[in-house]
Amino acid sequence: MRMAGARRHTLRDIAATLNLSVNTVSRALSGKDGIGEETRARVRAEAERVGYVPNSMARSLVLGSAMTFGLVITNPSNPFYAQLISTIELRARAQGYSLLLTVTEESEEHEMRAAESLLRSSVSGSIVVPVQAGADAWRRLGSVGVPTVLINRDLPDLGYRFVGTDNELGGHRAAAHAIARGARSIVVLEEDLPITTIDHRIAGFRRAMAEAGLPVPRGSIMRVPTRRHEHVALPWQPQQAYQVARRMLRRSRLPDAVVVGNDYFALGLYRALEEHGLKVPDDMMVIGFGDHPFSAFLSPPLTTVRLPADEIGTIAVDLLLEEIAGGRNARPLKQLIAPTLVERGSTLRA
Incomplete structure (x- = not known):
């Protein structure tokens, strides 16, 4: 299983491994005609092996140019989360990233949909306030190499970076x-x-x-x-x-x-x-x-x-950028910020 921080595999990676063209791999995975069954089976097997996720932004994946953060929160009417959204958006924009916001309303079902939406949208990474009804949705992102930072509420079993209020x-x-x-x-x-x-x-x-x-x-x-x-x-x-x-x-x-x-x-x-x-x-x-x-x-x-909404939001973006870059500095895995x-x-x- 690939955990958060691992590089996400692209169509180009699969093509290089199988000595095929990117176009052939793309057609095989999308079920288009003109691809032999043996080739189609080889491509699908390799895609499954590396955890490749097809999505509507495949071109961005191939070129490695996706510049979007996913942000998942429970309810935007919470003034704390409203401030977090503003801080994260400004910090992300300064680094050249746009923000894809999803709201779960404390629903496990909505949370699973949010995770799938982030996968389909080819986000570069995600910042998540989990519902805490389970970890499967965010384990799925980590398994295909989508870096994820948790804020406000932790899911300790995942071992993801976390920053929140003490x-x-x-x-x-x-x-x-x-x-x-x-x-x-x-x-x-x-x-x-x-x-x-x-x-x-x-x-x-x-x-x-x-x-x-x-x-x-x-x-x-x-x-x-x-x-x-x-x-x-x-x-x-x-x-x-x-x-x-x-x-x-x-x-x-x-x-x-x-x-x-x-x-x-x-x-x-x-x-x-x-x-x-x-x-x-x-x-x-x-x-x-x-x-x-x-x-x-x-x-x-x-x-x-x-x-400390501003501090949490700033640290979360910085941690995610570190994860995307493939490294971690000396910061602790879990950070609690003191309230006032x-x-x-x-x-x-x-």
Whole structure:
């Protein structure tokens, strides 16, 4: 099996191995007339052996001139991914590459289609946010020599280059900040998706609580149903967080602070607290995740964890260029970039 970073085989390679013309190889693989069955069988056998993938840009493959990156993300309405797209596109363009964007909407089926689309389009390499429902789609790209860099979520079994946010550190910093401000009980409102970014944030929260000698009782982690699986434009609905927050506020003992998995959830939480006659931060501190553009304009402005989208996007393109060039420098295989805690009014008690 050819892994990412290996040179992709072309029609010209097959022709040279079999001592045939490129035209003969092309006609044999496309099923056109005028090619003997023995020759056709030899060509197909060699194509299968080297993992050749026919596609609509065969000319680019033969000439070695494909100058396109594939970028696969889960949802472009996520401000983090929107910034990633912009950074990656600008960085790629500066190197002479165009960008082919595909969205999976957290669907394994869409992910498989995205991988096949990249193969057919003869991309020079790919940058991928995986769904994490399996690795087959991206293993397929590696097996035919398409360099692939993973971002935000890793698939460790593949051994591909990876760069993402240190979400465990982000979760830890959010909880530790609340504890430093006097919180002794904290509730986390998180998405209901089975992905590592969420798992790592929760692990960081638990570590901060343990270091402070504070308990994490049952009910401290509340899951917010997202609408990603319904494939709507915005995966996070403040309404869903609002409903979960209302359930939390019916408890006899309320937490000192709430950490939300993304800033959109804070919108719903703020509304629920206001209706309940509670003030942020005097009655309850709120800490977000993402530092979305509206966060500084809430009342009070939201303390939140800023994600390093620009740095991740820049590093991802540089790593992919290294893979395409056939070499790797001294950078580690896996890179986690630290997020930044942005302190604002939602945790600044008088």
